[in-house]
């Protein structure tokens with residue numbers, strides 16, 4: 001999937017993935033990770049998600065990574081903030097308040113920049129990518145996160161032949177294969193959501209569920225790539 005796919009969507013404002021409230025699964029399960037206020041949370045493929053506002057309200061510093069400059073500009077504009085903008089590791093860094101958003105490729109983000117991230121939040125990132133790119137994403141962005149890092153991952157599952165992604169279906173086996181053994185994976189919740197997703201129904205999808213996973217980076221990791 002070429003970066004232009006996403007840049008075009010932002011230019012045309014075709015951002016049906018964007019929610020105007022924080023994700024209930026985040027609000028329900030994030031506190032269980034036990035991350036102290038003040039810790040830094042990485043949000044790969046962040047868009048202009050309001051989940052980053054919610055994370056900041058919990059006292060976190062947020063490091064977002066997003067290809068589309070337009071998404072980052074809209075995030076700050078919509079908060080009435082004028083960020084400091086500077087080139088830095090991995091791209092152009094936009095900073096204001098608790099937010100530092102990097103306009104760049106999450107796959108190319110340097111490990112140094114992630115070294116003090118105690119948390120990671122993925123909603124609409126893994127499932128935004130086709131299979132080969134999901135493998136790259138796990139081997140690059142996630143692998144560069146430090147030992148002890150704790151994360152919340154939200155996925156979708158539907159019969160793969162019933163719809164073209166994105167979003168792509170990702171089941172529990174795949175999560176365990178992609179992230180294990182470097183990450184301990186625990187399924188926290190799975191729920192059927194088809195009734196509330198008319199656009200999936202209109203495409204002929206017959207079953208749709210979302211799941212939340214807790215991930216914890218195990219010690220004894222291989223060196224980051």
Ligand SMILES: C[S@@+](CC[C@H](N)C(=O)[O-])C[C@H]1O[C@@H](n2cnc3c(N)ncnc32)[C@H](O)[C@@H]1O
Nearest residue numbers: 006017045046047049066067105106123124128
């Ligand atoms: C499905 S959207 C989800 C956005 C956000 N996580 C949310 O929940 O609203 C995926 C986002 O990833 C961005 N993106 C895609 N590939 C990327 C990459 N390699 N590095 C950084 N951002 C990327 C796209 O521009 C898009 O904003």
